[in-house]
Amino acid sequence: KFFFDSGSAWFCVFAVGIWTGVTSAVVDIGEGWMSDLKFGLCQRNFWLNREHCCWAIPSHNCTDWQTWPQIFGADHSMVGHFAVDFGFYVTFAVSMAVFAAVLVVFIAPYAAGSGIAEIKCILSGFVIRRYLGVRTYAVKMFGIILSSASGLSLGKEGPAVHLASCIGNITSRWFPKYANNEAKKREILSASTAAALSVAFGAPIGGVMFSLEEASYYFTFKTLWRSFFCALIAGLAVRGVNPWGNSLPTLYHVEHTIRWVxxxxxxxxxxxxxxxxxxxxxxxxxxxxxxxxxxxxxxxxxxxxxxxxxxxxxxxxxxxxxxxxxxxxxxxxxxxxxxxxxxxxxxxxxxxxxxxxxxxxxxxxxxxxxxxxxxxxxxxxxxxxxxxxxxxxxxxxxxxxxxxxxxxxxxxxxxxxxxxxxxxxxxxxxxxxxxxxxxxxxxxxxxxxxxxxxxxxxxxxxxxxxxxxxxxxxxxxxxxxxxxxxxxxxxxxxxGYPFLDNRDDETVEASVGDLLAVKPNRELIVLEQAAISVGRLVTLLRDTSFCVFPVVTSQEEMIVVGFIDRVHLERQLAAQVVPDQNATVVFGSNAISAGPGCLHWEKLVDMAPICVNVHMKIEIVVEMFRKLGLRQVLVTNNGHLLGVITKKDLLKFVRHN
Amino acid sequence: KFFFDSGSAWFCVFAVGIWTGVTSAVVDIGEGWMSDLKFGLCQRNFWLNREHCCWAIPSHNCTDWQTWPQIFGADHSMVGHFAVDFGFYVTFAVSMAVFAAVLVVFIAPYAAGSGIAEIKCILSGFVIRRYLGVRTYAVKMFGIILSSASGLSLGKEGPAVHLASCIGNITSRWFPKYANNEAKKREILSASTAAALSVAFGAPIGGVMFSLEEASYYFTFKTLWRSFFCALIAGLAVRGVNPWGNSLPTLYHVEHTIRWVxxxxxxxxxxxxxxxxxxxxxxxxxxxxxxxxxxxxxxxxxxxxxxxxxxxxxxxxxxxxxxxxxxxxxxxxxxxxxxxxxxxxxxxxxxxxxxxxxxxxxxxxxxxxxxxxxxxxxxxxxxxxxxxxxxxxxxxxxxxxxxxxxxxxxxxxxxxxxxxxxxxxxxxxxxxxxxxxxxxxxxxxxxxxxxxxxxxxxxxxxxxxxxxxxxxxxxxxxxxxxxxxxxxxxxxxxxGYPFLDNRDDETVEASVGDLLAVKPNRELIVLEQAAISVGRLVTLLRDTSFCVFPVVTSQEEMIVVGFIDRVHLERQLAAQVVPDQNATVVFGSNAISAGPGCLHWEKLVDMAPICVNVHMKIEIVVEMFRKLGLRQVLVTNNGHLLGVITKKDLLKFVRHN
CATH class of the missing domain: 1.10.3080.10 (Clc chloride channel)
Structure with missing residues (x-):
């Protein structure tokens, strides 16, 4: 069990590393070819870029590579040369960019931009469906080849991070350990992020630090080591696929003789x-x-x-x-x-x-x-x-x-x-x-x-x-x-993503009570543990949009029993042929008034909610949200429920103070 | 305010960096001289070690440096040479080690060992009084010079980390921002740790990573950047003081031509x-x-x-x-x-x-x-x-x-x-x-x-x-x-330090209730918010050794009001001339039965205790302790207090499962 668990983690990051490296190499090769296509074509093998077309041939002797003016015989007049050269250049550039935009707009809108902002949110626990899917991956890969070849002022390192996160997400679906555990999946995503930037800059430690400093929200020591491994594998993979690659380390290499005073x-x-x-x-x-x-x-x-x-x-x-x-x-x-x-x-x-x-x-x-x-x-x-x-x-x-x-x-x-x-x-x-x-x-x-x-x-x-x-x-x-x-x-x-920045200290001098007092949607909707009918529940779900409902002993006592997800309630109501709209639903296992004919839905209730006291300082609540990855807390005083604070409530309050 | 705050942080790590660098250089120079003292003495200036005594002189021509057999004229007979040489060597080695041990045993026992284990505990929130004081610093500095010069199989890198932590602790006392805030002080200690190892190995990034991976428990992004700065300053300082220093980077320098297959x-x-x-x-x-x-x-x-x-x-x-x-x-x-x-x-x-x-x-x-x-x-x-x-x-x-x-x-x-x-x-x-x-x-x-x-x-x-x-x-x-x-x-x-390792996942399948059930000291001592006399309080403090006491509404209701530190209670009792041993103490601000003649000690009570539900999984409680740096939590069910879990209880439970 231990070896399988640990092994699957290593195998997963290994696969992510290989795939990330290969993707990066493919993007490099594709961009090189497309970029040269604006200037001309290799007559021997059209799929070679200028460098490989003229491999081992001095550039002035290389007749295999022909520019567009040469191909169209417009090389002799200066105006014609300029017209063909510039015309092809502009036409190819605009078509490539437009093609990339078409792919993005019609197939995968999430492939636009760099994606790093969204990945930060995802790594902080926010879920954006399909953002890391196969379709986004494919469109982003082709799109970045096209858009970077078009000559627009943009880079392919940010998108590489998004691509690697897609790879991490897709790969982790194959491993049962990760497929059903969002928190564990984020560990793989952190490693992917590290691998992407490592490959992009040829800097394995820099990539891991990027994941640690910028991208990742939770970063455990296990992740650190696996990210490093993933980054290294990706680096080896990219060298295996694209050994001539004009990779950035060579690009930025500087002589060691530079001195400063x-x-x-x-x-x-x-x-x-x-x-x-x-x-x-x-x-x-x-x-x-x-x-x-x-x-x-x-x-x-x-x-x-x-x-x-x-x-x-x-x-x-x-x-x-x-x-x-x-x-x-x-x-x-x-x-x-x-x-x-x-x-x-x-x-x-x-x-x-x-x-x-x-x-x-x-x-x-x-x-x-x-x-x-x-x-x-x-x-x-x-x-x-x-x-x-x-x-x-x-x-x-x-x-x-x-x-x-x-x-x-x-x-x-x-x-x-x-x-x-x-x-x-x-x-x-x-x-x-x-x-x-x-x-x-x-x-x-x-x-x-x-x-x-x-x-x-x-x-x-x-x-x-x-x-x-x-x-x-x-x-x-x-x-x-x-x-x-x-x-x-x-x-x-x-x-407007709900992202609680973990880099700066919030110095809000206020308590939870102050937040509750200014909260816009102050009405507190609770479920009594043994006094709500199915019909009332359906109405409640229709009329409100809360994501969670606290369960209390009774409206008078307001002692917290637990809380229940809207999703779970809706699923249960949909799944069950409800015999009687007036049947009472029982949520609390220790509810005394559970008569016959009741529906026992105790299993839907999270009996161990995180509660905070109304006197607690906002700073501590912010820490709890950040470090424990909470989405909401229940506010109590002397055991009585006073309200619910969601991440969005907290964000809004912190920002306005 | 912002600039002063931010400025004092940077100034503090700057000072720590300089001091750490200087300490490291002093230890290096001292050890070099003492180490050579086992073999001989510089005749020109006795305070120079062999290398500096013979600076710029070919070693076979260097007559200033004389070995003990030369000094005592025993250089001509082989037996005499060996006897004097070996005798001085062993005598000096043993005396140095014994002197170091005497310093440690009689002046500062905490200066023994490397200190990294204790610093890990301190950085996790545990307090060891005097561990990072001036006396420990002084003894450790002289002790490590002596012990490493004695030829024992030990290194001076671990003690350098302890020395730097002392420096961080002493320096942070000068800044009001850090002097009274243990959590902030730990940030400085993290930076010191990084600086120490950076200097020891000439590896600034490695030092920061050491602080991050091994030493520090909480590591925020601010700390990361300041640690790096501190490490760099320390590196510059050590070069300034000891430019000839045979520092480790040179020691371990390897030719770049090594290849492997x-x-x-x-x-x-x-x-x-x-x-x-x-x-x-x-x-x-x-x-x-x-x-x-x-x-x-x-x-x-x-x-x-x-x-x-x-x-x-x-x-x-x-x-x-x-x-x-x-x-x-x-x-x-x-x-x-x-x-x-x-x-x-x-x-x-x-x-x-x-x-x-x-x-x-x-x-x-x-x-x-x-x-x-x-x-x-x-x-x-x-x-x-x-x-x-x-x-x-x-x-x-x-x-x-x-x-x-x-x-x-x-x-x-x-x-x-x-x-x-x-x-x-x-x-x-x-x-x-x-x-x-x-x-x-x-x-x-x-x-x-x-x-x-x-x-x-x-x-x-x-x-x-x-x-x-x-x-x-x-x-x-x-x-x-x-x-x-x-x-x-x-x-x-x-x-037996209370240290909750943050590197591995605890996979304990149990709830808080299971822990409470097996807790050895199960008796729950609570204070009623308005029904305890001064005399009873004194007895309670004498008879029990708990560090905190929960305050509840009443013994029957057991609804949590807050908790109170033993230290605060004792201090209050000591400070006040109590008029009447039977006077009632009131702890809850909303206590109804507060009659006249009551002592109002509401200010001593922490009204916002962190409570967990009895159904909560131990794993989540462990996370809370780790990430929020808790020392204890109150356990409740339906608003009623069931018990208190301290860090030690949790540690014991996790280890036995």
Whole structure:
């Protein structure tokens, strides 16, 4: 029994790990191919992307890969070349985005967005039916391939978390231990979440920390270890399927030679402050936009909206060299340093020859920020990680350029002599970009340790931990001061999910009695344990919408016997051919007045309700709801029932105080 | 208010970080000097250790450092040299250990051992007065310098955790936010714990995970971030104070070229299984020894015991080349590979020339294991990390030697051809030692993710994560199967602290009623809210030892009003000159029979007790105790009080079922 139980847990996370890894590899390969399809096609094998089409062939000799102008013979006239190239590019981009939107709107509406906000709610105990089903999984997988290939400003890491949660949910149905136990199932979902982000960033510990810090509500020590295992298996699986994969760890790999000096902490603090402001601005704008979208007539034409936004994004992105390239390439180049192997366009000194790189980067930052704000919320699968990393990297480079300019022009190099030699670049802009990326993510999502660890795993050097921490810390402080919650909590608020945030202390100076006094729906409907007829029960269920009914000894005494779920009552009433509408229903096993002909429904009653005293402090009640995963408590005083408090009542009260 | 609150939290962890770092550096420097004192003295400046005495001088030219035989002119006769050398060595070792024991026994008994078990209890809400005081701190600091310099088989990492907790406790007294709030203070203690282990292993993330996985009971997200900050500050502080420090990260640094192949997973599993068995054996033997020590007359002569064990350890350690050297040096050499820079004595092939290295390592393993088992529990500050790492490294090398022998002699090299070339060593013994160290720690302490992360941070390569995880996983499985709990939980059991383990699910199929039925002390003493005289109250307090008394409406009705702490009652009785022993005390604010001349003690009563229903499942009650940090609950049925369940009652019941 012990070995079977323990074994099924490990087998389940093993299966989830493999499946998550394979899904991630499929999405990577699909997106790579689709993304290249905007530019051309492999003539030998059409299913190969540019890289694999020209595998082991120098790119200028690779005749197998043909661009659309080449295929259509429009390569010789410059106007024709541009028309075919740009035409195909825009057409493919818009069609892919529209196809993704069609899939989402008509087949699985839950596949839209990143899904992390909803998964937070699910992991806190809220049930959203079909959110983690097979259909959502399939649509999200194809949708994210299409939408990320379309060139919209979105990432595939958030959706990967949703995909992995679907996988966790579907897999856990095969194991009896998990199929019928929601709490246990959440353990598997936590592990899936960890695996998804581990694979997305090639950072196993970072993934587990993400699950712990951001996604999961309850996180036991068993889950910790299994999440780690799941993350590792997923990492091995993705390497097995897609060994050439241009996975993010390679993408973000940074040379170990980067060094920083103590005075640079000032620009890092500046990055942090700007990132915090940017993060809050993003949340505020995005929320305003989402609210406006909901209320306006746009909400009736989601597909047209996607088409329009894709079209505008594609056109505008062409105007700036930094937005023209893919986000991954942009990030890779921003994280690079100004050394022998780097692209000179991003580096200080370049502007002297050809226009001012500072303004280009600033322009790209503004464009990326606007694209990301507008894109988050449209009806395609869309994550927030990569776009915000791009914004952060641009911000970091901007601060690096400014610092370099300050050092060269304002501060005499002599006073800075201990730190850098004349003529050399004193600033390592790649490091600034890394700090910026982490800080903007922190400003938007309000994560902390997870981001430090992900950056640590990506760069592999403890040297970067201090700058990253400084940036993240200031971003979080400034962010919290300008907008109280992160983007996921804001989305949860917007959707009205009952989510009791477990990150901050509630300091409400009130008691349960104060809550009961202001509760809008104050009427207390109770069932007497042996004095209610079937007919009355049916009327009661029809007239009220309460989810639970307390059972008491009698209306006069009001001593709590237990409580009963509406669902159970309805099911019982539906199942049974009721002989007599006037038959008395008995709920309490110790009811004395149970005469003959009574219906004994004691089994429906939960005899051990959680009760709180009317004098109890709200803070303690909040703790109980959070930590024990309650949905309601009964309020008593001296043994007498005074009312019922649901999670929603509590949330509303805490928010208004 | 917000900024002051938040600021004081950060300032507090900052101070703790600095102080912890400085303490760690002082202990390191002190131990280095004392350790070298056994061999000789720096003639130029007696306060320098050998390394700093001969700083920048080639060791054979360093005349400043003189060994005892040189100082006493006994260097020319071999017998004299040996006599002086060995005599000083043994004398210093025994005196240091005895001095440490004297400090512990006469000044601060709580400074003995590692203290991690007690800190686990403290972090779970148990109060041990003076355990984290200034006196314990001072004695532990000097004691650990002495005891680890004496050459006993013990480490200074566990005591570092205790030291940091003292620092956290002392520092938090300066901040009003923490001084009067035990729950908040525990947050600081969690951060201190993280900082201590971070500094000890140079692994900031590993330290935080240690606090999360092993030490802390409640761990909020705020704590996570502050612990990380504290760990980082401590790391910077230790570098500031002791920049030459031979800190562990350097000690354990491994070349990045180590590779492993899939068939090697089999020896890694073998290491895991052996480590699990070794871990359980260690716990069982150590517990048996501690129990025997407690019952026998040895417990009356702790200092003599320390002297005896140190003497025997010193003599026996001389018999084996691997135990002769310090644990740190042993571990460093075991973790090294057999390459150009390594010491050949540990490598395969060496035995062909001079005796069998296998038996030497086996002998060292047995000796180290016995030393560690005997040492854990004597009255000096003593940690378990380093000795167990040494045991594990020896075990790993042993398996590596066996594997190499198998590959060379039993398995034909041809069938292994894909993996290693003839004549080369197929096995990288340093990696085996790392896996062994992690696995034995897991077998002894039953930690998992923490160990993977520490190993990851020490080696800096993701390559080692898989072997380490395999070793740890099997060690934990085998360990759990042969001895249910880790060493710290076993110590907690032995000491009888009320600690409700939060790592495993209790699957007790019983209700609160079942517990009440078997509760040994079943008599229910209640206070009536308005019908007890002062005299009766005094008698009650004298005759019973309950910590809390429930207050009810009346003996007949038994409806719960609240409960009252014994301490509050006693204090009130002591403070007040009671006018009349027959005066009635009123506890309930809604008591009707409150006549004139009554004493109104309503303020002493906690009007919002946590009550559970008699039908409630024990599992849920356990969750409530764990997650809400309760000490007792009142049991009711239909509003009537049936009994009180304390944490100890619950612990006893859960253990017996």
């Amino acid at each position: 103590v005075p640079e902490l000032i620009p890092f603090v500046v990055i942090g402050i700007l990132a915090g402001l940017l993060g809050s601005a993003f949340i505020k704008l995005n929320m305003a936009l989402c609210a406006w979208r909901k209320s306006s007539s746009i909400s009736k034409h989601p597909i047209a909206e996607v088409a329009f936004i894709t079209f505008v994004t594609t056109i505008l992105a062409y105007s700036n060299p930094f937005t023209k390239m893919s986000s991954s390439l942009l990030i890779r180049q921003m994280f690079n340093n100004c050394g022998k192997d780097s692209t000179p366009e991003f580096c200080y000194g370049y502007p002297l020859e050809s226009g001012n790189v500072f303004y280009y980067i600033l322009g790209a930052l503004v464009l990326k920020f606007i694209f990301t704000t507008v894109t988050a919320g449209i009806k395609v699968p869309a994550g927030l990680f990569v776009p915000n990393i791009a914004v952060g990297a641009l911000l970091g480079r901007l601060v690096a350029l400014s610092t370099q300019w300050l050092v060269n022009n304002v501060i005499s190099v002599d006073s800075y002599k201990g730190y850098c030699k004349m003529g050399e670049n004193c600033v390592t802009p790649g490091l600034y970009a890394i700090v910026g990326a982490a800080a903007v993510l922190s400003g938007v999502m309000r994560m902390t340790v997870t981001l430090v660890i992900i950056m640590f795993e990506l760069t592999g050097s403890i040297e970067f931990v201090v700058p990253t921490m400084i940036g993240i810390m200031f971003a979080k402080w400034v962010g919290d001061a300008t907008h109280p919650v992160g983007i996921y909590e804001a989305q949860i608020d917007l959707c | 899939v068939p090697e997973l089999i020896p890694f599993v073998v290491i895991g299984i052996l480590a699990g068995l070794l871990g359980s054996a260690f716990i069982k033997l150590n517990m048996a020894l501690c129990a025997w020590r407690k019952s026998s007359s040895i417990s009356k002569h702790p200092i003599a015991e320390v002297a005896f064990i140190t003497f025997v350890t010193t003599i026996l350690a001389y018999s084996n080349p691997f135990t002769k050297m310090s644990s740190s040096l042993l571990i460093r050499q075991m973790f090294n590979n057999c390459g150009k820079d390594s010491t050949p004595e540990f490598c395969y092939g060496y035995p062909l020339e001079s005796g069998n290295v296998f038996y030497y390592i086996l002998g060292a393993l047995v000796l180290k294991f016995i030393f560690t088992t005997v040492t854990a529990g004597i009255k000096v500050p003593a940690g378990l990390f380093v000795p167990n790492i040494a045991v594990g490294a020896l075990l790993g090398r042993l398996v590596a030697l066996s594997t190499q022998w198998l590959v060379n002699n039993v398995i034909s090299v041809d069938s292994y051809k894909g993996y290693c070339k003839m004549g080369e060593n197929c096995v990288t013994p340093g990696l085996y030692a790392i896996v062994g160290a992690a696995a034995v720690l897991s077998g002894v302490m039953r930690m998992t993710v923490t160990l993977v992360i520490i190993m990851f941070e020490l080696t800096g390569s993701i390559e080692f994560v898989v072997p380490t995880m395999i070793g740890i996983m099997f060690a934990k499985w085998v360990g759990d199967a042969t001895h249910p709990v880790g060493i710290y939980e076993a110590q907690i059991d032995l000491c």
